[in-house]
Amino acid sequence: MKVGVFDSGIGGLTVVKSLLEHELFEEIIYFGDTARVPYGIKDKNTITRYAIEAVEFFKNFELDLIIVACNTVSAYALTEMRETSPCPIIGVVEAGILATSNALKDKKSNILVLGTKATINSKAYETGLNSLGFNNLQTKATGLFVPLVEEEIFSGEIIEATFKHYFEQISVPHAIILGCTHFPLLSEALQNYFGKDTILIHSGDAIVEHLRQKFDFKIKYKEPTLEFFASENPEALRAIAKSWLQLK
Numbered sequence: 001m002k003v004g005v006f007d008s009g010i011g012g013l014t015v016v017k018s019l020l021e022h023e024l025f026e027e028i029i030y031f032g033d034t035a036r037v038p039y040g041i042k043d044k045n046t047i048t049r050y051a052i053e054a055v056e057f058f059k060n061f062e063l064d065l066i067i068v069a070c071n072t073v074s075a076y077a078l079t080e081m082r083e084t085s086p087c088p089i090i091g092v093v094e095a096g097i098l099a100t101s102n103a104l105k106d107k108k109s110n111i112l113v114l115g116t117k118a119t120i121n122s123k124a125y126e127t128g129l130n131s132l133g134f135n136n137l138q139t140k141a142t143g144l145f146v147p148l149v150e151e152e153i154f155s156g157e158i159i160e161a162t163f164k165h166y167f168e169q170i171s172v173p174h175a176i177i178l179g180c181t182h183f184p185l186l187s188e189a190l191q192n193y194f195g196k197d198t199i200l201i202h203s204g205d206a207i208v209e210h211l212r213q214k215f216d217f218k219i220k221y222k223e224p225t226l227e228f229f230a231s232e233n234p235e236a237l238r239a240i241a242k243s244w245l246q247l248k
Contacts, residue, residue, distance in 0.1 A: 001024070001025050001026060001027075001064045001065060002025065002026060002027040002029070002061065002062070002063050002064050002065075003019070003024075003025045003027070003028055003029070003063060003064065003065045003066070003067060004028075004029045004030075004031065004058040004061060004063045004065070004066045004067070005019070005028060005029070005030045005031070005066075005067045005069050006031050006032075006033075006051075006054045006058070006066060006067070006068050006069060006070065006073070007030075007031075007032050007033070007068075007069040007070045007181060008032070008033050008036070008037045008038060008039035008040075008050075008070045008072065008073065009032050009033065009034050009037035009038065009150075010032055010034070010150065010182075010237060010240050010241075010244075011069070011070070011146070011149070011180060011181035011182040012030065012032065012069030012070060012181050013030070013181075013240065013241055013244050013245060014069075014181045014182070014184045014185065014202070014203065014204050014244070015067060015069040015092065015181055015203055015204040015207055016028060016030055016069075016204075016226075016241075016245060017204060017244065017245055018202070018204025018205050018207065018208050019067075019204070019207075019208065020224065020245065022208050023220040023221050023222055023224075024208065024211060024217055024220075024221070025221060025224055026219075026221045026224055026225065027224060027225040027226075027227075028224055028225070028226050028227070029058070029061050029063065029227050029229070030226070030227065030228045030229065030237075030241070031054060031057055031058065031229045031230070031231075032228075032229070032230045032231070032237050033050060033054065033230075033231045034230040034231055034232045034233060034234075034236075034237060035230075035231035035232035036050060036231065038116065038143075038146060039070060039072045039073060039116070039118065040072050040115075040116025040117055040118045040119060040143060040146070040180070041116070041117055041118065041143070042072075042118065044076045044077075044118075047072060047073060047076045047077055047118065048076060048077040048080050050073075051068070051073045051076075051077035051080065051081050052077070052080055052081060052084055054073075054081075055081050055084050055085045055089075056084075057229075058085075059086065063087050064087055064088075065087055065088050065089075065090065066081075066085060066087060066088070066089045066090070067089075067090055067091075067092075067207060068081070068089060068090070068091040068092065069092055069181050069203065069204075069207075070092070070181065071092055071093055071096075071115055071116070071119045071179045071180050071181065071203065072115075072116050072118045072119050072122075072180075073091070074091030074092050074093040074094070074124070075091075075093050075118070075119050075122035075124035075125075076118070076122055076124075078091045090207065090210065090211070090214075092181070092203040092206065092207055093119075093124045093125060093128065093179075094128070094210065095203070095206040095207045095209065095210035096125065096177050096179065096201055096203055096206045097125060097128035097129055097132070098206070098209070098210055098213075099201050099205070099206035099209050099210070100129065100134070100175055100177055100201050101129075101132050101134070102209070103175060103199050103201065104134070104174060104175055104199070106174075107132075107133040107134055107135075108136055109134065109136060109173075109174040109175060110136045110137075110138065110171065110172075110173045110174050110175075111129065111134060111136065111137050111138070111173055111174065111175050111176075111177065112137075112138045112139070112140065112170060112173035112175070112176045112177070113125045113126070113137060113138070113139045113140070113176075113177045113179050114139075114140055114142045114145075114176060114177065114178060114179050114180065114183060115139075115141060115142070115177075115179030115180050116141060116143055116146070116179075116180055117141040117143055119141075119179050119180065120139050120140070120141040120179075121141075125137075125139070125177060125179060126139065138170060138171070138173065140166055140167070140170065142166050142180075142183075144162050144165075144166075145162070145180065145182060145183055145186060146180065146182050148162065148186075149182040149183070149185045149186065150182070154185055154186060154188070154189060155188070155189050159186070159189050160193075163189070163190075163193050167193070167194075172194055172195065172198065173194065173198055174197075174198065174199065175198065175199040175200070175201060176190060176194065176198060176199070176200050176201065177201045178190075178200060178201060178202055178203060179203075180203075181203050181204070184200075184202045184203070184204065185244075187200055187202065226241075226247070228241050
């Protein structure tokens with residue numbers, strides 16, 4: 001299968017990493033809209049317009065599937081993307097909701113949803129989880145995490161101060177949904193802060209779980225073809241991909 005992965009910037013590389021680890025696809029085409037990142041502070045109409053333009057970009061590649069790695073786009077624009085796409089589209093929000101449901105058997109479990117301001121304001125995770133009977137939810141827009149990750153600051157005093165800023169009034173949850181693809185890079189720090197018993201829901205792993213429920217993958221691709229595109233400074237994206245994905 002040939003898959004396109006779309007993100008507003010570089011965060012979707014964490015989803016690509018999960019796809020590579022599970023050897024699901026023969027070809028992966030990544031597109032990051034780095035010229036217009038971040039999406040998390042933009043309005044729905046703008047996000048939707050950018051998302052439809054991404055579908056137009058992917059029409060050049062005859063894809064079997066598009067994965068929307070951006071939580072903000074998944075929350076706001078999947079319907080419009082599907083209306084214009086020649087292939088199926090799957091978003092990380094739906095996958096994250098299902099992964100959370102599978103991980104937590106007690107409907108009273110305390111769930112903390114982290115994301116950009118736009119993702120949190122959309123209430124997409126809350127609506128989906130409420131429909132499955134999960135009503136004990138906390139949400140927090142943690143936009144400062146994005147620039148910290150892009151500066152490759154994953155631990156230390158700045159992270160600790162940022163966690164204190166966001167989480168001082170937050171009760172320890174049973175599960176945390178990492179509702180932005182940058183956030184898995186802070187997994188170790190979050191686990192240390194909240195404790196080993198708190199389950200972290202990672203968009204990349206959630207997408208893999210969702211894909212396996214929907215499709216029958218019979219072949220493993222140990223060395224898939226990878227192509228990386230960006231709307232601005234593609235060489236910088238490729239350099240980050242090489243580092244984060246440990247490519248040769």
